[in-house]
Amino acid sequence: MSQSASQVYGAVQALTQSSDTLFLLLGAIMVFLMHSGFAFLELGTVRKKNQVNALVKILADFGVSAVAYFFIGYQIAYGNNFFVGAETLAQGNGYELVKFFFLLTFAAAIPAIVSGGIAERARFYPILIATFFTVGFVYPLFEGMIWNNNYGVQTWLETHFGYGFHDFAGSVVVHGVGGWIALVAVKYLGMRKGRVRAGKHTNFAPSNIPFLALGAWILCVGWFGFNVMSAQAINGISGLVAINSLMAMVGGILVSLFAGKNDPGFIHNGPLAGLVAICAGSDIMHPIGALITGGIAGAIFVYLFTYLQNKTKIDDVLGVWPLHGVCGAWGGIAAGIFGQTSLGGLGGVSLVVQVGGTVLGIVIAVLGSIVVYGVIEKCSGLRLSEEDEFNGADLSIHKISAINED
Template identity: 75%
Template sequence: MENINSAVETLIQSSNTLFILLGAIMVLAMHAGFAFLEVGTVRQKNQVNALVKIIADFGFSAIAYFFFGYWVAYDTTFFASAEQLSANNGYELVKFFFLMTFAAAIPAIVSGGIAERARFYPMLVASFFIVGLVYPFFEGVIWNSNYGFQDWLTATFGAPFHDFAGSVVVHAVGGWIALVAVIMLGLRHGRYRGGRLVAFAPSNIPFLALGAWILTIGWFGFNVMSAQTIDGISGLVAVNSLMAMVGGIVASLFVGKNDPGFIHNGPLAGLVAVCAGSDLMHPIGALITGAIAGALFVWLFTYIQNKLHLDDVLGVWPLHGVCGAWGGIAAGIFGSSAFGGLGGVSLASQVVGTIAGIIVALVGAFIVYGVIKQTVGLRLTAEEEYNGADLSIHQIGSTSED
């Protein structure tokens, strides 16, 4: 009997390790989606830079999260023997891998907002500190109950802040960090003439669409495998993710008036918004959440470009920052039993937790980007921007004709 119990325990541990490893690989693949979404959106003279930024940011993020970020969030380090680290089939290591791909999404989100005019190495340094300190601080507060914030919310409002897969912890934080960087960098040259918007058309719609599809597919690893163990897997999370994605598609199709850029970002808006409550909502609630996010993205992206003169190239603040915040609040609405959800969530806690995430993102970004701007600078010169980041930074174009 003891041998049977041991074998069963080993099988469970192995299954959990494989489960979360597959999730990590799916989220890792999403970074290709970030890359191609940006490549298809920026002008041709900045395509190489978009590709290099995403993979270089990932490398810096992995180092920052391994040595500092995971420690800040979960009070766990990897300064132990390989024998100790490989306990339980190395589950803790693979958990780190999974959560590191989440952390690395923050610079990938920022990259889309600052495209075409940001300096390369200063932004890599910024990514290092954001992934090593700013992001994991809030991650630990929410997902590891650090500093008593969740306990306070529970005592005050009856439930902790609920964010199953990171609408706020990952997406809203990344989007609001990006907003600070976009504002500090300023407008791309030639973006407005006589106070009127000059359209910089996407360079490659098929690449843009490919990026959106890669992200959409990987998102089911992002959401479903946030359970982190195989016994926690839920078909409800999968179907809610699907319905939110569909809601985003349909809403962006009509509100965006058939624009392919809006239509391919619509499902992403829906998926951003459903992350927080995907394990609680009824599928109809997820559909509504995604549809509101899709419409919100189209309207707000248009508004900030035309009215606020905010040069957010891929619209990462509306897509991740605002739709992520909406997702945090939507979990408190459609996750409640009154709207067909599983319950156990407080709307007040969701609002307060969402605001807390925004504040951490804004303060952290202001410090990191502010220091770098005042010391070495964030922006390419006018000549470098005119020539394009590909030639100015990497000395090669995306095609042989460049």
């Protein structure tokens, strides 16, 4: 290769690296913005005396998640650490650093999901401790198995079934795991005071529908960064991922609109259910399959959340287990159905493997969170005192209310 050709090749390589770094950085920023969506969705759903806590909790969880993932979780998942010089870290335009940022925003979604389920009665610092261990150890264990072939899990599946577990953007790895961890936390905390009166379930009305809607809109917009930019390189951009995300979101909207009987809480969570479910197979489904997947997810959320709130002692404030845990599991399985070439998909998936991988994620999430929350419950307790819960987390924990009436 001549010197001029070598220079051109080097310039092209540098431009490609810079483009990939910028592409992934924009994705990281979009997913980071989604955390404000989680915050406003929770703020609009909880009662007014717990609104400050909803906002503070999401931001504090992100800070703890960043430390846990930087020092522990990222190394467990990918075998990489940051204990080298800055010169080494900055190589290749710092692409690996931006990749960490992008994947951190996924990891930090775990406590953001959990937060909505345990709202209004959880102690502050014990939950931050739980965040450290779930993001530092539980989540990256399964993340590494699926996205980095740790412990040879994907190789074993490919050897025995022909295909590995397919989860392009985290229906199971992120949302399923987060939702099932939340279920365990909700069970440990128990029901909020006043939820059952005279033997009948009482549902607390959302405090602020506009904020709830704002949170849902932010999440919907950010989700296109969550899904499309999971390619992690500019040459991997797929219009199929984008349109499938769109169609699944629309399916969730339409089904929740009718199944939820015009309830704004259901209508604004319906698109999120569809987006959760499409993450896994967004790169291999036909758009019609995505529409069906999102519609089924919308129905799952409406009916399961209604059943939990009215018939069980599972007090999941935002319905994060149905929305993320169950719809995430459905997404993992749906990739194995609508990803088949016979249903218009691109193929390369096995339904058996998709079911097995989904179950594996659930098992790891449940067992890991039982250990984490069980130990913290024994050592310090997870729940506010009855008096603090009555006064609200805002005054009890943060010594300030959301709105100054003076």
